[in-house]
Amino acid sequence: MKIAVFSTRNYDQQFLEQFNTGHELTFFTQSLSLQNIPLTQGFDALCLFVNDNADAQVLAKLEENGIKLILLRCAGFNNIDLFAAAETGIKVLRVPAYSPQAVAEHAMAMILTLNRKTHKAHNRTREGNFSLEGLMGFNLHSAKVALIGTGNIGKAFYNILVGFGCQIMAYDPYPDKELTAKGLQYGTLEQVISGADIVSLHCPLLEDNHHMINTTTLQLFKKGAMLINTSRGGLINTPEVIAALKSGQLGYLGIDVYEQESKLFFADHSSEIMTDELIARLISFPNVLITSHQGFFTREAMEQIAQTTYANVDAFASGSALDNEVRE
Structure with a gap:
């Protein structure tokens, strides 16, 4: 099949070329949008990432251009x-799991960095400052952790937390039987986050959990607690999180995702004026750690993404069962 790959970076091209099963690829650095729809002419399928836009307007134009398949190289x-995709007949396939350990390990790296302030210590010692003032952290052993979402990534993160000796309670509309058998206790969102030292988000962004972390839920956190988001930026209400940081209700914030990240992430803006006032405000806090959607970014994950993407396109081309199809 002829496949247009959008939002391409060097690493995407490297792994997609390495594991190609015989398809014709054309790479575009641009993210898919209504404005660059003409780029999709002459292709059978598109390969998209997290910040590509395939809303109803875009999908209608893609149907006109003869696009039959959208391959998401993400979960x-x-x-x-999805409703519009079904109306147009365009199939949507995704990569439901790619090294969940990668994201889980990144979440723990953010926790350890924020807690023990190793990034600040590193900068100090490089300047000859060996003082410990302002570097005090807290023991993760026995800390209460609210695990929001226990899918593949949440389960991987649970196992890491167990190794640190944390007290874990989880919220998920669909409790995992394997984790329940191991002794994990589930509760409502309110029960789980109440009094938590750390709240870590590991769930997809859906209509009913948009801005699930807001002024109301933040008030249930233990004062000075830590919030980690390696899932989707829209899970948190950024202005209200900033207000909680300013008041001290939220003591630490680690985000690998941001609701407006499509205009920022995966590109170098170091020579530009930062016009996004929210991200600029977050960067100014000493107790905030931001990474640019790199939680997935390990060699093993990139290999799995490429292999599953080609398994998806090969299944479509051969008329086989579409195990990774996403439907409304």
């Missing part, structure tokens, strides 16, 4: 209008 699909 999330909140950037796709």
Whole structure:
């Protein structure tokens, strides 16, 4: 099949070329949008990432251009209008799991960095400052952790937390039987986050959990607690999180995702003026750690993404069962 790959970076091209099963690829650095729809002419399928836009307007134009298939090289699909895709007959396939340990390990790296302030210590010692003032952290052993979402990534993160000796309680509309058998206790969102030292988000972004972390839920956190988001930016209400940081209700914030990240992430803006006032405000806090959607970014994950993407396109081309199809 002829496949247009959008939002391409060097690493995407490297792994997609390495594991190609015989398809014709054309790479575009641009993210898919209504403005660059003409780029999709002459292709059978598109390969998209998290910040590509496939809303109803875009999908209608893609149908006109003869696009039959959208291959998501990610697990999330909140950037796709699935109802519109079904109306146009365009199939949407995703990569439901790719090294969940990668994201889980990144979440723990953010916790350890924020808690023990190793990034600040590193900068100090490089300047000859060996003082410990302002570097005090807290023991993760026995800390209460609210685990929000226990899918593949949440389960991987649970196992890490167990190794640190944390007290874990989880919220998920669909409790995992394997984790329940191991002794994990589930509760309502309110029960789980109440009094938590750390709240870590590991769930997809859906209509009913948009801005699930807001002024109301933040008030249930233990004062000075830590919030980690390696899932989707829209899970948190950024202005209200900033207000909680300013008041001290929220003591630490680690985010690998941001609701407006499509205009920022995966590109170098170091020579530009930062016009996004929210991200600029977050960067100014000493107790905030931001990474640019790199939680997935390990060699093993990139290999799995490429292999599953080609398994998806090969299944479509051969008329086989579409195990990874996403439907409304």
